[in-house]
Amino acid sequence: MVIARVLILTTLLSRTSTRVQSFSPIFVKAPAACKLDFQGQQIRRPLFPNSSVASAVSANTSSSIRMTSSSSTSTDEKKRVLVPIAEDSEEIETSSITDVLTRFGADVVVASVMPELVCKMSRGLKICADITIEEASKEEWDLIALPGGMPGANHLRDSSTLVEMLKRQQEQNKLYGAVCAAPAVVLQTHGLLVGSGATCYPAPPFRSTMTNPSDDKVVVQGNVVTSQGPGTSLLFALSLGEQMYGKEEADKIARELLVKR
Numbered sequence: 001m002v003i004a005r006v007l008i009l010t011t012l013l014s015r016t017s018t019r020v021q022s023f024s025p026i027f028v029k030a031p032a033a034c035k036l037d038f039q040g041q042q043i044r045r046p047l048f049p050n051s052s053v054a055s056a057v058s059a060n061t062s063s064s065i066r067m068t069s070s071s072s073t074s075t076d077e078k079k080r081v082l083v084p085i086a087e088d089s090e091e092i093e094t095s096s097i098t099d100v101l102t103r104f105g106a107d108v109v110v111a112s113v114m115p116e117l118v119c120k121m122s123r124g125l126k127i128c129a130d131i132t133i134e135e136a137s138k139e140e141w142d143l144i145a146l147p148g149g150m151p152g153a154n155h156l157r158d159s160s161t162l163v164e165m166l167k168r169q170q171e172q173n174k175l176y177g178a179v180c181a182a183p184a185v186v187l188q189t190h191g192l193l194v195g196s197g198a199t200c201y202p203a204p205p206f207r208s209t210m211t212n213p214s215d216d217k218v219v220v221q222g223n224v225v226t227s228q229g230p231g232t233s234l235l236f237a238l239s240l241g242e243q244m245y246g247k248e249e250a251d252k253i254a255r256e257l258l259v260k261r
Contacts, residue, residue, distance in 0.1 A: 078107040079142040079244050084162050085129060086113045090149030091121035092230040093179050097145045100237035103253050104245050106143075111136040113159040122149040133161045144169055145240055146187075148180020148201060148229065157186045166192055169223075175243055177225035179236045184209045187226070194221040201229045234259050 081101050085094055098108050112119055112129035120126050144166060146156055156162055163186075169176040170192055178187050184206035187193045196211035199219045207213045217232040218225065218239045225243065227236035238261060242250035254261050 078105060080140065081106045081108045081143045081145060082136055082141045082165075083108060083110045083145055083147065084113055084133060084136075084156055084159070085110055085119050085121075085127060085147065086152045086155030086159075087119050088122045088149055088155070089119060089147045089152030090180055090230060091123055091125040091127065093147035093149070093233040093236075094121065094127065096230075096233035097147060097179075097237045097240070100234060100253065100257070101143075101145075101241055103256070104241040104249060106241075106244070109136065113155055113162055122152060133159055133165075137161050137165055141165070141169070141174070142244060143175040143177070143240060145176070145237075146178040146182040147233075148178070148182045148185075150181050150185075153181040153185035156182060157189055163190050166190065173223055175223045175225070175240070177227070177236065177240055179227040179233055180229045181206055183226040187224070192224070193226075194224050197221065198224070198226040199228055200226060235261065 081097075083094060083097050094110070098110065102108050109131060110127065110129045111131050111133045113133045117129045117132070118126055119129065146153075166176055166187075167190070168174075176192070178200075180201045183193065183198050183200040187198070188209050193210070197214050197219060198210060198221060199214040199216055200206045200210060202215070218227045218235050220239060220243070223243075225236065225239055227233065227239070234257065238250050238254050238257075238259065241253065251261065
């Protein structure tokens with residue numbers, strides 16, 4: 001009887017050892033689309049065979065690193081928002097627009113107007129865009145929102161593809177906006193401001209190009225929204241969200257962010 005038990009135990013231990021030895025972690029390389037400082041570094045992810053979790057993770061290992069975040073809202077119901085960026089765009093404004101509008105439930109996509117997807121922002125932060133501006137031009141957008149920063153705003157101004165998209169937004173009476181230097185450098189330059197009274201970064205080189213610039217932190221003029229700079233970028237993004245989702249939802253998200261409007 002004792003011998004039988006020993007044999008059974010030995011068999012079980014042997015099978016367990018075999019299963020443990022057969023497990024090996026899978027190494028997934030960081031996506032090549034974003035050539036960041038950690039390019040080539042391997043991320044160690046143990047994937048358990050025959051696991052539903054393994055299937056879910058495996059299905060997503062090829063996705064690119066994105067600045068955007070997901071929402072529980074169905075894709076068919078989402079508003080589509082484009083945030084163009086360039087070398088030396090302002091990172092606080094970029095992240096505020098992207099973060100806040102995602103909280104509203106929008107599908108926010110970041111597009112680079114530069115040859116590369118990775119853009120080094122005005123204070124050194126590197127952001128990897130989701131797509132190029134050429135790819136973005138083939139799609140329709142409920143909102144195009146421009147961050148400021150210099151000379152990032154100059155790069156946005158000089159992107160003929162982006163300018164054509166903004167003019168199409170204007171012609172179709174769709175929403176677009178800009179913050180910091182971008183209202184003066186991009187929108188004013190290409191005749192995309194509605195009359196007078198828009199706002200921008202409160203510095204003479206920018207204000208002098210505009211007609212009767214406002215001192216308000218955020219100005220809404222029909223389907224055009226402008227704002228002053230990094231410190232007003234949360235208010236800017238909340239105002240954009242209000243235009244698409246209504247004041248009640250904007251006030252709710254403002255409270256969650258501890259922002260007074």
